[in-house]
Amino acid sequence: MIRLNACSINLYSGMIPLMMDLRDAKVVIAGGGAVGARKARFFASEAxxxxxxxxxxxxxxxxxxxxxxxxxxxxxxxxxxSHLRESFLVITALEDVELNRRIAALARRCGAHVNDAHGVLGDVTLPSVVRGETYSIGISTFGRSPGMARHLRLCIEEHCGDIDGMVRLQETLRENLKQIVPDQLVRSQILNEVLDDPAMWDALARGTAQAKEEALRKYL
Ligand SMILES: C[C@@]1(CC(=O)O)c2cc3[nH]c(cc4nc(cc5[nH]c(cc(n2)[C@H]1CCC(=O)O)[C@@](C)(CC(=O)O)[C@@H]5CCC(=O)O)C(CC(=O)O)=C4CCC(=O)O)c(CCC(=O)O)c3CC(=O)O
Ligand SMILES: NC(=O)C1=CN([C@@H]2O[C@H](COP(=O)(O)OP(=O)(O)OC[C@H]3O[C@@H](n4cnc5c(N)ncnc54)[C@H](O)[C@@H]3O)[C@@H](O)[C@H]2O)C=CC1
Structure with missing residues (x-):
């Protein structure tokens, strides 16, 4: 596991997004206020x-x-x-910055990653998440503007249409195309044309199977 040596890092330089399976991982949150509650909800269904x-x-x-x-x-x-031992992640969500710092240092000693509600300690930051049944989009400004992360989530939710429907159409279409179109470049071109076609987005309302038939008729 790669660990950061510094006790505090400036604005998360070097952070990259990852999707992780946290089933059964232990996450400890110090602080049960509104922020601790939001972070608890973020992890509750997995960890x-x-x-x-x-x-x-x-x-x-x-x-x-x-x-x-x-x-x-x-x-x-x-x-x-004794409370932090065997944690994957420790979140400091107390008002008291010094106490947060002390808990973060103890967490690191236990080998845990740290996320800090104030955004000054730690090696993990929480993104704003747009989640569907078939996809998950994480958005971060690395602590510079959490309000912007939320704003972008709302923009995607409002303006990107039926993402789940399009993922399902792409999934079934690409499986079908693998059987009937041998050239990978041609398959990829068809899939991209469907993504760019407003009529195909409209077709999603008629169900995945019907939309797929329409796509095959139009693009094969
Ligand atoms: C560093 C970080 C902590 C971390 O690593 O987890 C952090 C820190 C702080 N946020 C503060 C304020 C706000 N946070 C939100 C909302 C969210 N904040 C989240 C993450 C993060 N917040 C991390 C950086 C993420 C990034 O930059 O992208 C989201 C994405 C995820 C989540 O936490 O659930 C969630 C959106 C969920 C959604 O709706 O999609 C709003 C918007 C609102 O509530 O309307 C406001 C008010 C507007 C504003 O301030 O922008 C303050 C107090 C500032 C002050 O005192 O003024 C601090 C502390 C500080 O800055 O000192
Ligand atoms: N990450 C984010 O999105 C945001 C972070 N913040 C920051 O997060 C921090 C927490 O915010 P809130 O949850 O609104 O604060 P809060 O004051 O509502 O909650 C703090 C919680 O910690 C508990 N607590 C305080 N001292 C304790 C101690 N010594 N031992 C055990 N429990 C203790 C309190 O009982 C309370 O439940 C604030 O410092 C705030 O600046 C604020 C807004 C958004």
């Missing part, structure tokens, strides 16, 4: 989430995570480490 906090935002009532009521500032390092 095993544990939230350490003095109090918990009402949203936790509807989020399937483990909550541990505790005062982190009153704990010694060993006690905090």
């Amino acid at each position: 095993r989430v544990v939230v350490l906090s003095r109090s918990f935002h009402p949203d936790f009532a509807e989020t399937a995570v483990e909550t541990v009521k505790c005062d982190l500032s009153g704990m010694d390092d060993d006690e905090i480490v």
Whole structure:
């Protein structure tokens, strides 16, 4: 595993997007406020989430995570480490920057990645996510403008049409084309023409099978 040596990094230089399978990974969140609750929701359906906090935002009532009521500032390092051990990721979401820093340093000692709600510590940042049944789009400004990441999510959701429908059409069409068009370049050209064709996007409303028939008629 590649680890960052620095305790704090400036604006996430060098970060690249990855899609990860976090099933069964342990994610610990320090701070159960509105921000901790949003981050808990982000991970709850995949990872095993544990939230350490003095109090918990009402949203936790509807989020399937483990909550541990505790005062982190009153704990010694060993006690905090006992909660962080075997974590894949530790998220610091407390107001207290010094306490966040202390928890982040202990997390690194445990071999965990760190995400910081203030965006100054850590080697992981959370993107804004546009999610469908067949795709996931992560958007990040690396802490420069979270509002812009949200704005771009809303733009994609509003203006990109039936992405799930088009992914399904492309999936079935490309399988079909592999059987009947031997030349890969020709297959790729047809698939791109379908993506660029507004009539094909309209055809999605008639169902995947019908849209595929129309695409084959038009482009073969
Ligand atoms: C560094 C980072 C933490 C990290 O690594 O996780 C971080 C940090 C901070 N955000 C702050 C504010 C806001 N955050 C949002 C929204 C989101 N913030 C998210 C991620 C991140 N936020 C990471 C960088 C991501 C990036 O840059 O792309 C999203 C994408 C994902 C998520 O967290 O769920 C989610 C959108 C979900 C969606 O809707 O799609 C809005 C918009 C709104 O709520 O309307 C505002 C108000 C507008 C604004 O400030 O832009 C402040 C307080 C600033 C202050 O005090 O003024 C800090 C701390 C600081 O800057 O000190
Ligand atoms: N990443 C992001 O998108 C955003 C990050 N932020 C930053 O994130 C931080 C957290 O924001 P909120 O959740 O709104 O704050 P908040 O004050 O509502 O929540 C903090 C939580 O931490 C708990 N807590 C505080 N000290 C504790 C301690 N010593 N031991 C155990 N628990 C303790 C509190 O009980 C509370 O549940 C803020 O500092 C804010 O600047 C703010 C807005 C957006």
